[in-house]
Amino acid sequence: MDHPDTNVRRAVAQSRREEILDAATELFAEHGYTECLTQVVAEKLGIGKGTIYRHFPSKRDLFLAAADRVMVRLGTRIEESVSKLQDPIDQWCEAVRCFLQFFAEHPEYVELLIQERAQFKNRSRPSYFEHRERNIQRWREIFKSLISAGRIRDIAPDRITDVVGDLLYGTIFLNYFAVRESSPEVQAANILDVVLSGILSQSERSAREHEQTPGHSGIERSLQAEVPPAPILDPA
Amino acid sequence: MDHPDTNVRRAVAQSRREEILDAATELFAEHGYTECLTQVVAEKLGIGKGTIYRHFPSKRDLFLAAADRVMVRLGTRIEESVSKLQDPIDQWCEAVRCFLQFFAEHPEYVELLIQERAQFKNRSRPSYFEHRERNIQRWREIFKSLISAGRIRDIAPDRITDVVGDLLYGTIFLNYFAVRESSPEVQAANILDVVLSGILSQSERSAREHEQTPGHSGIERSLQAEVPPAPILDPA
Amino acid sequence: MDHPDTNVRRAVAQSRREEILDAATELFAEHGYTECLTQVVAEKLGIGKGTIYRHFPSKRDLFLAAADRVMVRLGTRIEESVSKLQDPIDQWCEAVRCFLQFFAEHPEYVELLIQERAQFKNRSRPSYFEHRERNIQRWREIFKSLISAGRIRDIAPDRITDVVGDLLYGTIFLNYFAVRESSPEVQAANILDVVLSGILSQSERSAREHEQTPGHSGIERSLQAEVPPAPILDPA
Amino acid sequence: MDHPDTNVRRAVAQSRREEILDAATELFAEHGYTECLTQVVAEKLGIGKGTIYRHFPSKRDLFLAAADRVMVRLGTRIEESVSKLQDPIDQWCEAVRCFLQFFAEHPEYVELLIQERAQFKNRSRPSYFEHRERNIQRWREIFKSLISAGRIRDIAPDRITDVVGDLLYGTIFLNYFAVRESSPEVQAANILDVVLSGILSQSERSAREHEQTPGHSGIERSLQAEVPPAPILDPA
DNA sequence: CATGAATGAGTATTCATTCAT
DNA sequence: TATGAATGAATACTCATTCAT
Numbered sequence: 001m002d003h004p005d006t007n008v009r010r011a012v013a014q015s016r017r018e019e020i021l022d023a024a025t026e027l028f029a030e031h032g033y034t035e036c037l038t039q040v041v042a043e044k045l046g047i048g049k050g051t052i053y054r055h056f057p058s059k060r061d062l063f064l065a066a067a068d069r070v071m072v073r074l075g076t077r078i079e080e081s082v083s084k085l086q087d088p089i090d091q092w093c094e095a096v097r098c099f100l101q102f103f104a105e106h107p108e109y110v111e112l113l114i115q116e117r118a119q120f121k122n123r124s125r126p127s128y129f130e131h132r133e134r135n136i137q138r139w140r141e142i143f144k145s146l147i148s149a150g151r152i153r154d155i156a157p158d159r160i161t162d163v164v165g166d167l168l169y170g171t172i173f174l175n176y177f178a179v180r181e182s183s184p185e186v187q188a189a190n191i192l193d194v195v196l197s198g199i200l201s202q203s204e205r206s207a208r209e210h211e212q213t214p215g216h217s218g219i220e221r222s223l224q225a226e227v228p229p230a231p232i233l234d235p236a
Numbered sequence: 237m238d239h240p241d242t243n244v245r246r247a248v249a250q251s252r253r254e255e256i257l258d259a260a261t262e263l264f265a266e267h268g269y270t271e272c273l274t275q276v277v278a279e280k281l282g283i284g285k286g287t288i289y290r291h292f293p294s295k296r297d298l299f300l301a302a303a304d305r306v307m308v309r310l311g312t313r314i315e316e317s318v319s320k321l322q323d324p325i326d327q328w329c330e331a332v333r334c335f336l337q338f339f340a341e342h343p344e345y346v347e348l349l350i351q352e353r354a355q356f357k358n359r360s361r362p363s364y365f366e367h368r369e370r371n372i373q374r375w376r377e378i379f380k381s382l383i384s385a386g387r388i389r390d391i392a393p394d395r396i397t398d399v400v401g402d403l404l405y406g407t408i409f410l411n412y413f414a415v416r417e418s419s420p421e422v423q424a425a426n427i428l429d430v431v432l433s434g435i436l437s438q439s440e441r442s443a444r445e446h447e448q449t450p451g452h453s454g455i456e457r458s459l460q461a462e463v464p465p466a467p468i469l470d471p472a
Numbered sequence: 473m474d475h476p477d478t479n480v481r482r483a484v485a486q487s488r489r490e491e492i493l494d495a496a497t498e499l500f501a502e503h504g505y506t507e508c509l510t511q512v513v514a515e516k517l518g519i520g521k522g523t524i525y526r527h528f529p530s531k532r533d534l535f536l537a538a539a540d541r542v543m544v545r546l547g548t549r550i551e552e553s554v555s556k557l558q559d560p561i562d563q564w565c566e567a568v569r570c571f572l573q574f575f576a577e578h579p580e581y582v583e584l585l586i587q588e589r590a591q592f593k594n595r596s597r598p599s600y601f602e603h604r605e606r607n608i609q610r611w612r613e614i615f616k617s618l619i620s621a622g623r624i625r626d627i628a629p630d631r632i633t634d635v636v637g638d639l640l641y642g643t644i645f646l647n648y649f650a651v652r653e654s655s656p657e658v659q660a661a662n663i664l665d666v667v668l669s670g671i672l673s674q675s676e677r678s679a680r681e682h683e684q685t686p687g688h689s690g691i692e693r694s695l696q697a698e699v700p701p702a703p704i705l706d707p708a
Numbered sequence: 709m710d711h712p713d714t715n716v717r718r719a720v721a722q723s724r725r726e727e728i729l730d731a732a733t734e735l736f737a738e739h740g741y742t743e744c745l746t747q748v749v750a751e752k753l754g755i756g757k758g759t760i761y762r763h764f765p766s767k768r769d770l771f772l773a774a775a776d777r778v779m780v781r782l783g784t785r786i787e788e789s790v791s792k793l794q795d796p797i798d799q800w801c802e803a804v805r806c807f808l809q810f811f812a813e814h815p816e817y818v819e820l821l822i823q824e825r826a827q828f829k830n831r832s833r834p835s836y837f838e839h840r841e842r843n844i845q846r847w848r849e850i851f852k853s854l855i856s857a858g859r860i861r862d863i864a865p866d867r868i869t870d871v872v873g874d875l876l877y878g879t880i881f882l883n884y885f886a887v888r889e890s891s892p893e894v895q896a897a898n899i900l901d902v903v904l905s906g907i908l909s910q911s912e913r914s915a916r917e918h919e920q921t922p923g924h925s926g927i928e929r930s931l932q933a934e935v936p937p938a939p940i941l942d943p944a
Numbered sequence: 945c946a947t948g949a950a951t952g953a954g955t956a957t958t959c960a961t962t963c964a965t
Numbered sequence: 966t967a968t969g970a971a972t973g974a975a976t977a978c979t980c981a982t983t984c985a986t
Contacts, residue, residue, distance in 0.1 A: 032357050048947040118354030151440040159426045170406025190395045198434030204387045284972040520968040590826030593740050623912040631898045642878025662867045670906030676859040756951040
């Protein structure tokens with residue numbers, strides 16, 4: 001076993017490391033990777049630049065450690081909340097809520113993920129995807145079972161996880177950019193409502209069940225005339 | 237009218253400007269904003285650095301012009317396709333397809349949007365949001381009419397546009413990062429299927445119609461035991 | 473003899489050359505050599521940059537031609553005024569007045585001389601000194617004769633020309649830098665008064681005629697106590 | 709008081725700062741402001757470019773600090789010499805000698821003052837004038853007292869200081885440009901002789917005492933014929 | 945262990961000059 | 966002859982990283 005002093009030293013180092021990551025996370029998010037100077041990180045902590053380099057071999061490593069920590073924390077957070085529930089659909093809904101809640105509480109984490117992508121384009125495994133890979137398979141299994149159980153429509157499970165993953169990813173980014181007023185709870189409810197039930201009315205859905213390609217309704221659609229002309233540009 | 241020479245000169249300048257933007261778009265996407273040197277852009281075009289500066293006052297302006305051009309092109313593209321259809325739901329489905337198609341054909345445009353956000357965090361109106369603002373209101377009106385017409389469920393129209401916008405935004409980014417195998421057509425079909433019809437089975441949907449909060453099914457859910465335990469981390 | 477057309481062309485070229493020098497003189501003086509862009513000179517004249525280069529092989533040559541023209545004009549000006557007078561002392565006094573008048577009317581010429589010295593340190597013959605060399609010898613002869621004639625004290629003539637030359641040079645520069653209120657006529661009168669008659673009173677002058685080194689009065693100087701303590705720094 | 713280390717560090721920094729100014733002074737004078745590269749200054753000192761920027765925020769500041777230092781040193785030098793003398797005329801003569809001596813020993817300082825004027829035309833207070841302002845008033849008081857005491861002719865004191873200031877300024881510049889053979893002591897003697905006693909002979913001075921404008925003698929001046937015709941250009 | 949002075953590779957931008965039209 | 970689009974050499978300044986103390 002290690003000498004007790006060694007353990008103490010290790011704990012102190014770990015704690016210092018976390019402090020550095022805290023400051024770095026905030027400043028990288030505030031100024032962006034390039035504009036965030038190591039000098040400023042050191043000043044915020046009241047330590048010397050050299051000390052940072054005793055804990056992280058380079059600015060790049062410091063940044064990536066901060067970004068990775070975000071995803072680890074997200075994982076822990078979701079795990080804690082989800083494990084309290086039994087029903088898989090409930091669990092999944094809770095995971096969606098947690099995910100949105102987490103980034104709503106820490107908008108700077110979103111900035112960190114953007115910076116990671118932009119500055120380290122060629123990093124083999126961006127932390128977001130690293131994290132995603134680790135978890136997606138398990139959710140696919142869940143959806144597969146739910147389909148077998150007849151609780152979810154017969155859609156390829158990976159299609160579901162893709163759509164939902166994309167939706168959540170897009171949501172936190174757009175939340176961050178165009179600060180939106182709705183709370184994460186309301187957002188989660190909206191998303192779950194749409195994804196669970198779809199947006200079509202019962203009648204429209206029935207009408208469509210005899211067509212092949214969604215979105216190509218016949219010209220005979222009765223209500224068409226009452227609808228205003230479509231805008232010409234963005235679908236969203 | 238201007239002297240003919242002036243018109244010729246203007247046309248030549250405009251064409252040169254477009255050539256520069258073409259090269260810049262490609263190289264900014266390939267190397268990222270910071271790593272893309274003006275020297276390299278000039279070399280790719282076989283012109284001098286100074287010539288670039290005759291057309292754009294700074295590297296920053298060159299980049300932002302390239303990013304803005306992406307969104308203008310997207311707008312034109314969607315406009316052209318959508319205007320051929322009559323039914324509003326068809327139009328909207330077509331817009332979704334176009335959007336995905338556009339970025340699938342030009343993955344480098346996605347990189348440009350990321351770089352814009354990361355490098356120019358504080359730009360008042362990132363081009364993506366500039367574009368979104370211009371179009372979202374019209375889609376909201378459409379959804380409102382469709383709801384009145386009973387073709388879409390009674391959901392607040394801005395909730396629909398938010399969810400769909402987030403979903404599309406997330407999709408193009410995740411497509412870009414984690415190169416996915418499915419074609420934009422298939423992706424569009426998946427997305428439209430989920431958003432139009434939801435993922436719940438008919439029976440689950442009926443069962444839920446008596447509950448308030450989606451995702452909080454009762455413990456008495458019969459099929460629960462057949463479903464495997466939920467993974468602990470990511471909901472997607 | 474040349475073809476008439478050639479003469480016309482030559483005259484036009486000469487006139488264009490002068491226009492360019494006019495604009496260049498003003499702009500070099502206003503912005504300094506380095507900050508004065510050839511583009512701006514061309515714009516002021518409403519011509520293309522290339523045209524300037526048809527008349528002057530380089531920016532350097534353009535500048536030096538402008539600087540040289542200043543001294544040629546000064547020479548002409550003094551010559552005209554001086555030749556109207558007969559008495560050599562009158563002529564010299566007139567030359568002093570002319571010199572000051574000239575630079576008072578054209579403060580930008582002073583700037584040109586400064587710029588010439590600063591930017592072309594190693595030019596073999598700065599135009600001011602070129603000009604000075606051409607004329608100093610003649611003034612020395614004059615002073616020599618005036619001394620022989622008993623009208624000027626027996627001081628080495630080149631000492632006189634040095635002192636007066638330095639004084640005039642210093643005057644126009646300090647006039648330019650620290651814009652002073654007195655007119656060139658008054659300044660000339662002051663300078664001539666001091667240089668012709670000295671500043672000592674008759675009594676002090678007599679007292680000093682028995683001493684060797686000017687400025688080392690004996691401790692026995694009677695009025696000394698009434699004079700305030702000397703400032704510690706600048707003699708001027 | 710500060711921690712000892714802080715004091716030591718401060719002293720080291722001050723000494724390094726002076727070394728940089730020494731090298732910069734020499735090189736700015738040798739090559740001129742524009743041609744003097746920061747890289748070369750660093751090489752001369754055997755240090756990195758970055759170190760220069762740790763002590764001076766920009767090349768401009770480095771230069772201006774060097775120029776200011778010149779005038780501070782001049783002030784100190786004159787103060788030391790002048791304070792040893794009692795008689796005000798002696799003090800003033802000593803100041804003149806010191807001034808000339810100072811710039812004779814450091815011709816590069818003259819170049820620095822020229823560069824300052826040429827490159828930073830619009831600097832609110834060029835160091836030479838800053839220095840002049842600080843001292844001129846005290847010399848004016850001295851001359852005023854000397855006039856009251858009857859030791860100096862009744863000339864407005866500021867006219868004296870202007871003439872002398874201009875003369876000295878012109879002298880150091882012309883010394884620098886047209887390297888002259890006479891020592892600063894001899895130059896000072898010449899200047900003081902002229903300024904204290906004037907150049908006119910006793911007889912000419914008497915003859916002029918009945919005229920108004922110096923330099924406009926009548927045509928009846930007897931010796932005129934013996935004097936050669938005046939040169940046409942420069943009065944100096 | 946902690947520090948911060950020293951380093952120097954790296955790059956956007958300018959502008960005198962050229963030359964095809 | 967006149968033009969002005971194109972050129973590319975030239976250079977101050979930054980900041981991540983090192984290492985002597």
